[in-house]
Amino acid sequence: MDRDAELNKYWLNISRAVNTGDFAAYKASYHEDAVYISELTKTSIPIREAFKDWQQSFNDTKEAKIKVNLQFKFSQRLGDEKTAFETGIFLYTSVDRSGLETVKFLRFEAVLVKRKRWQMLLEHQKLDSNKIEWDLLT
Secondary structure: OOHHHHHHHHHHHHHHHHHHOOHHHHHHOEEEEEEEEEOOOOEEEEHHHHHHHHHHHHHHHHOOOEEEEEEEEEEEEEEOOOEEEEEEEEEEEEEEOOOOEEEEEEEEEEEEEEOOOEEEEEEEEEEEOOHHHHHHOO
């Protein structure tokens, strides 16, 4: 499998994990020393700290308390056979039991490394985006 196909599979697996509430698979997609940066909250923390904040959402998804959908589109994909720097927008949609829908378009940057498998070293969630910018990406 070529690099692009491997990375496409990596991002599809992230989406599947989020969409089904598979927290173990989601965590496994990150390097244990990964860093999470959020421009919205102005924080930089170890990914394991971010996992603590996100786990309830995964549990709620798995228990069908909410329905979520995560998709990625890319504006830039750089790297070689062992490294990747990916930038783009992700679309995160959630619907709670009452039918209230939340839609978020967020710019992101990700640094990944491949040893035995691809793992994210850095996730940088940037400022909000919108549907117009989303539609421009492939």
